[in-house]
Amino acid sequence: MPSIAELNKYEAETRGEFGIGSAAQFGSADLRKAVHVNENFRRANFTSADMRESDFSGCTFNGAYLEKAVAYKTNFSGADLSDTLMDRMVLNEANFTNAVLVRSVLTRSDLGGAIIVGADFSDAVIDLPQKQALCKYASGTNPVTGVSTRASLGCGNSRRNAYGTPSSPLLSAPPQQLLDRDGFCDQGTGLCEATK
Template sequence: MALLSSSSRCRSACGRATSRRSRTVRVECMLTTKQLRSAAAALAASATLALAGPALADLNVYEAEAGGEFGIGSAMQYGEADVQGRDFSGQDLRRSNFTSADCRNANFKGSNLQGAYFIKAVTFRTNFEDANLSDVLMDRATMVEANLRNAVLQRAVFTRSDLKDAVVEGADFTNALLDKTQVMALCKYADGTNPVTGVSTRKSLGCGSQRRYKASYPSNPDGPQVADDEKDAFRKTLPVYRQ
């Protein structure tokens, strides 16, 4: 109020200053008015921040404590993060985001990564042993020498990914999408049976005859389709928006 009153007095003085001698006074009054208006705007902005500050802080604390997406505590965000060598073993990381993350030498052994995002991620020598990688999007990822021993990779997408020298003993690639050249490379040494699903690694990759290879991918309408119980299991992992 005091700032507004001072501004009004200055405008009145400027209006009365009509002579040549008083032009200097008018200019000074105009400058003073601008300064007062700037001070009033700054004061109003400070008051707004003072009121919003605690509310925003409380919201940030709430989100941090809730964890994950929709408060379910599993969909964590590591997009473009540097998580080299970090230990994620045995964690619930369903639908988590590791897009373009640097996961070199990280440990995901025994973790539940169903539906997670590893698009363009670097997983050089990353340990995915015994992990659940079903429905994972790992296209265009660098998976050189990654450890996929006994991992469940059903319906995962690995198109344009580099799995050179990856350990796939006991891995289940049922209904997964891989480039033809990548499948041919893996079939040269793929072996073992997944201890969880009981599926042969070579069979899940479609290693063998051309006929079996063509019928081993869901993109082929005559190939194997996802079972209803697998669809139901995936739906149960989705967040509930409304009751």
């Protein structure tokens, strides 16, 4: 319908809905080895985009949609990725040096080999195995927020959620206890808690 196309064009020209953001549409776009330094992509759509080996350093992505995008070896150093939806992304060896990922959703994303020196993951939603892998080498303090990378990931925090994350609720759940027919834990299973 032409009216929707005109509205989308108007939003893009006025920097997004209500003048907030870019409303840029990069869904399924081929952005391999693209250079976009210090640009505003607030509330933009990068769903399923191919961003391999691109440079998005210093860019603002607040509230952007990046789900299912491929960002292998992409440079996000110094970028503001807070409040972004980044689930099911390929982020292998991506550079997040000094990036802000506060409240980002990174469920089911692959962060293998990502550079996270000085990145702030405060209140981000990350699958437990990814978080544990990142904690093995997390270091630095974010220059913008002043939060250490290890603290933002909750590394070494014994108070972590006992039941995992929303995307993998049983990953860190306590072992199941098998009950006998009277409703008590069957000691023969070896899964009962030790009695003191």
